[in-house]
Amino acid sequence: MSLQQADLVVNFKDTKVAFEHKSNDELKRAGWLFRLMNNPKLVKLGSSLGLKALHWKLPFAKTAIKKTIFDQFCGGTSLSETQKTINVLYEHKTQTILDYGAEAKSSEHDFNKTMSETLSAIDFGATNISVPVVSAKITGMARFALLEKIQNGHELMDKEKKEWESALKRINVVCNHACDKKVGIFFDAEESWIQDAIDGVVNDMMEKYNKQSVIVYNTFQMYRHDRLEYLMSSHDVALEKGYMLGAKLVRGAYMEKERKRAEEKKYESPIQKDKISTDNDYNSALQYCIKNYETISSCNATHNEFSNYFQAELINELNIPNNHPHINFCQLYGMSDHITFNLSKGGFNAAKYVPYGAVSDVIPYLIRRANENSSVSGEMSRELKLVKQELKRRRI
Numbered sequence: 001m002s003l004q005q006a007d008l009v010v011n012f013k014d015t016k017v018a019f020e021h022k023s024n025d026e027l028k029r030a031g032w033l034f035r036l037m038n039n040p041k042l043v044k045l046g047s048s049l050g051l052k053a054l055h056w057k058l059p060f061a062k063t064a065i066k067k068t069i070f071d072q073f074c075g076g077t078s079l080s081e082t083q084k085t086i087n088v089l090y091e092h093k094t095q096t097i098l099d100y101g102a103e104a105k106s107s108e109h110d111f112n113k114t115m116s117e118t119l120s121a122i123d124f125g126a127t128n129i130s131v132p133v134v135s136a137k138i139t140g141m142a143r144f145a146l147l148e149k150i151q152n153g154h155e156l157m158d159k160e161k162k163e164w165e166s167a168l169k170r171i172n173v174v175c176n177h178a179c180d181k182k183v184g185i186f187f188d189a190e191e192s193w194i195q196d197a198i199d200g201v202v203n204d205m206m207e208k209y210n211k212q213s214v215i216v217y218n219t220f221q222m223y224r225h226d227r228l229e230y231l232m233s234s235h236d237v238a239l240e241k242g243y244m245l246g247a248k249l250v251r252g253a254y255m256e257k258e259r260k261r262a263e264e265k266k267y268e269s270p271i272q273k274d275k276i277s278t279d280n281d282y283n284s285a286l287q288y289c290i291k292n293y294e295t296i297s298s299c300n301a302t303h304n305e306f307s308n309y310f311q312a313e314l315i316n317e318l319n320i321p322n323n324h325p326h327i328n329f330c331q332l333y334g335m336s337d338h339i340t341f342n343l344s345k346g347g348f349n350a351a352k353y354v355p356y357g358a359v360s361d362v363i364p365y366l367i368r369r370a371n372e373n374s375s376v377s378g379e380m381s382r383e384l385k386l387v388k389q390e391l392k393r394r395r396i
Contacts, residue, residue, distance in 0.1 A: 065366070073334040086354070090130040097353045111140070182215075185216055186219065186246075202216060286307060303332070
């Protein structure tokens with residue numbers, strides 16, 4: 001399939017549709033921010049200064065962050081404040097996936113707080129027709145080192161067994177509540193040395209709650225060379241046990257960390273040998289999910305233009321309704337608006353992944369977002385180019 005052929009299904013070049021939700025001032029602010037983020041050295045310096053300013057509780061720090069990078073990439077400081085963002089997206093036929101943006105810590109108090117916040121997000125989503133899913137991390141409700149110990153098959157001490165029971169109870173409470181409220185839940189993929197433990201928990205939750213419809217979703221990082229096979233085997237298990245598979249597809253978020261650890265500990269890196277291999281597996285995974293859409297509910301969570309074109313074309317070729325509830329697209333709030341809103345206009349299920357939370361809690365997410373995007377070749381340049389095109393079209 002060529003991009004010219006795909007344009008017949010959806011047009012990602014229409015900047016009027018892409019930025020219709022932004023005022024002139026908002027668009028100019030976005031252009032200014034992407035211009036800054038296009039400079040990795042500046043991003044690194046700004047990230048360091050931002051963290052120090054917050055640590056020192058300088059009075060201007062939160063306000064400066066809130067008015068710039070926070071407003072670009074986050075929906076609000078609370079669920080109620082996020083409602084305005086949800087409404088704007090809904091006006092443009094775009095759904096919202098809510099994510100409590102605070103980074104996980106390691107105490108039972110913090111884990112219970114994350115559980116409570118996730119339950120509140122589910123309740124909030126149930127009152128919004130355009131919020132079909134909330135997102136969560138298993139490490140938001142279970143200690144990282146404990147997951148690592150379980151994955152390695154080490155025997156748990158009595159205290160750790162009780163800790164694990166508490167973690168499983170939290171995760172089950174969240175999934176049960178999501179099922180009651182008919183709101184989906186995405187569980188993020190994490191580092192490979194705890195991912196098997198996460199997979200085990202999420203698979204148990206899918207078996208329990210995905211009998212009638214898909215509530216629970218696992219995330220498959222396709223920059224790992226074993227994940228395409230694992231996606232297919234997960235589907236086989238689901239069919240055998242009589243439940244539907246929930247699959248969020250991403251390329252991945254821990255590549256440098258994974259390679260570095262594999263080198264240090266002298267084991268084979270789980271990361272693909274090159275980007276082409278990742279892209280091939282990603283698109284093969286999309287094709288597998290779409291061809292099995294009756295028993296797999298999937299989300300194509302990528303900023304890659306071709307992969308979004310590819311899924312749109314597959315839907316068209318197989319004569320599947322554009323808005324079938326098992327076939328979804330998602331991009332991060334504040335990024336790739338030309339993809340999201342043009343998909344929405346075409347009648348596809350397109351959503352924005354919208355983090356929210358107090359500025360001080362969300363800042364680690366924002367800094368990671370800035371550093372990741374500035375290091376991705378062409379990512380910020382593409383965003384800046386599109387904003388400039390729309391500013392020119394508006395003659396401002």
